[in-house]
Amino acid sequence: MNGQAAAGNHPVDADRIWADLMDLAAITDPGRPYTRRSFSPRFLEGRAWLADRFRAAGLETRIDPAGNLIGRLEGTEPEAGTIALGSHSDTVPDGGRFDGTAGVLVALGIARTIVGQGIRLRHSLEIIDCLAEEVSEFGLSCIGSRGLAGALTPQSLDLRKPDGESLREAIARVGGDPDRIAVVARDDIRAWLELHIEQGRVLEEAGVDLGIVTSVVGITRVEIEVSGMADHAGTTPMHLRHDALVAAAGMVAEVRRLALRRIEAGGGYFVATTGELTVTPNAANVVPGKVRLLVEARGEAPDSIKVFLGELAQGTRRIAEASGVTLSSYRLLSEAPPTPFDPGLVSTLEAAASRNGVSFVRLPSGAGHDAVFFSRIAPTAMIFVPSRAGRSHCPEEWTDKQELALGALVQFDAILELDRSG
């Protein structure tokens, strides 16, 4: 925390937000830290608690067709549309206390301030707890925001959990109306503002209060299967080997080398990772016969991912040939383009930060968020608050109360400005 805002009296009550965060975190699967998996009994318990809080704050509370929990304050000019803010209340297994909930509960704190101070907004204000942002048991993430944006396909609704329940049935069970999802893509939202923890170390390293998020990176995943020959590790001389792991190790190094080359070439944020590597047969006395790698590239610029993919295909082919192995499979598993956020909304957030003496950097989000789907139907931007040591999706996840307070302050101020000018 660096800005002069640290010393000031904030309109948004951070102590109350903090108490809410700890109360919601206490609703967790027995004996596990911070687990409210979407669609589970514990998730519904958290939602019931949240709905009570929404109502207690004076918000008109409902569940929309896609299963999102929404608290609404009607504006003075209904035709002005809606300013929406929030995030999600579901967690990964053994997750943290801030991912998603920070955005929902800061938004609730802001709504309380607006009601408490008797502020009458022209726009309606909605606090949205998006359904199932984390990858759910259906193998899908961002279910509520997809639904709200008209991006939930009938095929998706037919997905089934391991226990046999379909997504359609599950959405109905949590209070949604799956048959109406297709017809209710929202067209009234004038802005989606999502506050979220960074889940990285960029803000901490930069020593700033906040991040103003300019885009969400594109994400591409490639699956590579390297096939050599599973020979006896004692009886096969080095020159007769077709070692799939030696080749795969070269590819892991290549992935990093090519990522660094993209960064040197400019074009903004770029990362590439070999996150999964599985060896077969994986025995001490057998030369590895097969290796499966999962390579992920994320970048701000669509071009940088494209160039990387071309170089990766070439590099892995070259390494396979030199190592006497084959690429028995090479598949593009998924390809999501970058999502640039609304420049006007980004400027509004920056101006609000500057007005309040809150230090910040612009940065792209390396992780996906509900904001990606909101951006299809409305001007969208995000605020990141720092994550201690970058930890996330684990019990050690942490953001200071004062950091949340500054994020709340900037978001609150931006909303007032949007309401005046929008």
Place this chain on the structure above:
Amino acid sequence: MNGQAAAGNHPVDADRIWADLMDLAAITDPGRPYTRRSFSPRFLEGRAWLADRFRAAGLETRIDPAGNLIGRLEGTEPEAGTIALGSHSDTVPDGGRFDGTAGVLVALGIARTIVGQGIRLRHSLEIIDCLAEEVSEFGLSCIGSRGLAGALTPQSLDLRKPDGESLREAIARVGGDPDRIAVVARDDIRAWLELHIEQGRVLEEAGVDLGIVTSVVGITRVEIEVSGMADHAGTTPMHLRHDALVAAAGMVAEVRRLALRRIEAGGGYFVATTGELTVTPNAANVVPGKVRLLVEARGEAPDSIKVFLGELAQGTRRIAEASGVTLSSYRLLSEAPPTPFDPGLVSTLEAAASRNGVSFVRLPSGAGHDAVFFSRIAPTAMIFVPSRAGRSHCPEEWTDKQELALGALVQFDAILELDRSG
């Protein structure tokens, strides 16, 4: 097959050896190719079949205290001692038809020839089916040959299978006498000759009939744990990463580089392998936080392994430092020195091969065998027959009948020579 022996009439009946091999292979766990795990009902069924064959060949058949099945032909000069030959009849799961059984059934074929031709040897002759050569459910290999050589410790006898049975109990169950193992280390054996499939491609590449084995390599295993930081693969810029897999990949390459350096430096056969590599958490969107590697080095010369281990320790430390990760564990798991075979016996085998026009190369064995333990109590040597494409421990394991015939011929001739001169 290259030598002039191919055209000759062999004293040892290869058709009968082949028929025995196929008969024994047919005794396998239902629905699985070639599985007779030591101590299992199927193993005992195979042994019962073998004991019948031994008796039918005129051998005095018994099980020794260590659980080895032995068929014996008494010699004319009891004080001359015993020439022993054989291998093992247990298999790995889903193994082949030749590993171990080839040595036992060629030996049986030789005994049949000796009996059939009315040859009276001065030495006693024993055909030994060593108990549990493959790594058993007790986690131990070469149980019978260890026992016979006085190398089975009381601690080993207390090892237990997953079902709770101790090795002591299991040896008694298969007909051994565990309490007598310690007192019966054999001192009467004048030679142990083991024929085995090569389990590699050296003979095939060299285009020769046989391998005469000069030693068994030393085997050393090192477990390395690389610890970095399991960061979000999207939100953690490349320069802030501590990627355990990138570091481990460098170590995999280093293992190969250092092995090639040992070979260039001379000092005989040397191989090194990273056979196991396990990534944690192994998820597409997480920078690998931990990697466990198992590195194995095998070499003919004790010095070459020692130098390799020194360079490996240095190389991995250097890579860890350069990659911003730590070696959270670095353990020597096991260390078995090379076993040189008896030079006189090796010469006897070479002379027998030359006399019969059988082409051969000298080579070290990259794999362990019962012969390692026999070499502690008797002059020992081995014959390798070729393995098609080096395949072993799998249903595709294959050696031609004619190749077995040449191995049998050389072993038979060497025995007659040993009996004359020994």
